[in-house]
Amino acid sequence: MKIEHVRVFILNGEKAHAQQVKQGSINTEGSWLSETVIANPMSNYPEYFDRRSSWLGMGGRVIVQIIADNGLEGFGESTGGMATASIINEHISRILLGKDPFQIEKLWDMMFKITLPYGRKGIPIMAVSAVDLALWDLISKARQEPLYVSLGGATKDKVQAYVTGNESTKIKDRGFMGQKLAMPYGPSSGWDGMKRNVALVAETRDILGPDMEIMLDCYMAWNVEYTIRMAELVAPYRVKWIEETLPPDDIDGYAELNRKVITSAIATGEHEYTRYGYQQLIQARGAQILQPDICWVGGVSEARKICTMASACNLEVIPHAGGLQPWALHLIFSQVNIPYAEFAYYHGADKTNYDVVFEGVQLPQDGWFKLPECIGTGLSLREGALEVLDELTR
Template sequence: MQITSIEIKDKRFDLLNGVGSDATHTTPQYAYAVCCLKTGTSLTGTGLAFTLGVGTDLVCKAIEYLSAPLIGRDIEDLMQDFGSVYRKMVDSPSFRWLGPHKGVVHLALAAIVNACYDLWAKSRQVPLWKLLLDLTPEELVNSLDLSYLEEVLTREQAIEILTENLQTRALRQDVLATGYKGYDTSVGWFNFSDEKIVANTKKAMDNGFTALKLKVGSDDPMRDIRRAGLIRKTAGDDATIMVDANQKWNVPEALDICRKLGEINPFWIEEPTHPDDVIGHQTIARNIAPLKVATGEHIPNKVIFKNFFQAKAMDFCQVDAVRVGGVSEFLTISLLSKRMGIPVVPHVGDMGQIHQHLVLFNHIGMGHEHLFLEHIPHLKQHFINPAEIVDAYYQVPQIPGSSSDLKD
């Protein structure tokens, strides 16, 4: 199945009534830069990179530049050694200068890579999670780029992780019957009133959610403390509650406010400071323990994730396949996380569409713990095959591909 042409789309969706708001992104417009790999058949590989509206056109232009060498390639041939193809794209000299491995160019790479995996799964007529499980450890590692990780994760060690977990997959197959547990982020958007977060908490729990997230990072910390207390009181002591500052605080502020938020016993405190500040996160993690730090939504690549792991600066890895270099780098970071003992709980800029596949593979194929996956339903109506949630569990997708196709 040959890639005959490439179509690029700039898709933007307005949000209303405070939906999607956080302390840093107060008036978001959710958007995707979309890479469509055409084949001359009815099948198209669709890949997403998540943006927030303005600037999506820049990512689309970068997709045009980076994807041109794929025209004429057969998808099976391309994916047999995709790790090498990936590294050639990511290290193209002129584009590397614009990163390296971050920003507009890396977002474009995410869309291209995700389209390749989507087309690969569609060409084999299986959902992405099954494609990944059907690959041998060697075949899967061939699709990854492990460069710059060699001192902590070699090719042989990556294959060993997958091989060891291949032998115990049967112990984790029950997730295909139960589905994958979700948590509700839409309970507590930043611009919601106190009354609305209380009502949303009750509604989420009525729908089966036992894990909920609140956006914090207010100029007045007491607003955060009050709202966190409201959710804890409404949800009860047995509920799992996370709080997310979306990078708002400096390190001294984070240390002070995190301790105060500790009164509600949060499961984690997310993005407490600038996403590039490894030592800042390390300082926070050390000083607020046993409270846990989650981050990764804005960490752009595997090397910086490696540094976070080495510094013990995060307790939960929130890598996002539409932020890093697509499925390939997501899987690389998941292997690195497994190697270094950090659980993966992805951020879902794709609204959970691709990640519902990836967490299934992470759990069954790598042995990552089945914790939960973020659920944000606000773009559900725009997908041809949207993620389905029943009693707070993601249902296992059965349609071939990565569930990324958007309605026209």
């Protein structure tokens, strides 16, 4: 089996949004994730305080379709829009054509090395990630087995999900492990913002009751001193972990937090890249919970290595957006040290078949994901997908 075609698409945001509104899976106001007050690295600039959409420029979804000479196809995706798509289309695809997709370690190494002159983190690794995911989907389909089997087999029969978002009424009594709150305020909002953060946590604990877990997502918006103070203030409400409080390069700061914060675990890694970045984080003992995003970190190939590195240090891995990414869900089932799957009610994810691109995206039932019953990731392009995808040409 050889790679015959590499197709690269960018999701057309306007067309996709119109289609989702038409099918009733989202509203016209946009997502809470980008249109409500959430602490972020730009919160100290008043003109960008209210909405992350006012400054985010990451680009839209990038879809990769790898087609083999026997007609089998594999799908992967990442973000970064035209920047990511161009790297795949104009550079990476050149070394893939005619290659054996089963040589996936070799192909990953080649993709990493050819992008080194302008890569190592960020957009180039997002491009590598999308291709790697498509390769794993393809070879597991060729083996006629679920992706988790190709990754070593199932380590659990089901995995419990938690929900990220601030709408507690959507979460209580639905079987989820808990709720991860998007913290609205950071240091620029002073003591008043701290009190409002605490009030949100207290209200959530009151709604969820004593047994469900609460986690805090801080999206790189806090600093060491602020995090330590907030950890003390929310300690009475039994917060399980505090996530991504610092910029990803402040590894020494994370190590300090991991030593000094004793009432909650420190979690991070969403914006870290490859095993090399995680090696530094692990060596510094910067977190108790590692959170690679499989669509950014380097794909399945790198995420597996990170899980192995973490297991040697008795650390848990909980992939960012793991329950929203079919490839990550298979990884979760294949790894002993991944206990939970993140889920979120946004972009229509509370609707069956909400995705405008793929059929086969699995949703949790009663708060739990079941072991996937599919070949590969189970993904295929849904009817009408090509109407919302713009294909790059060479």
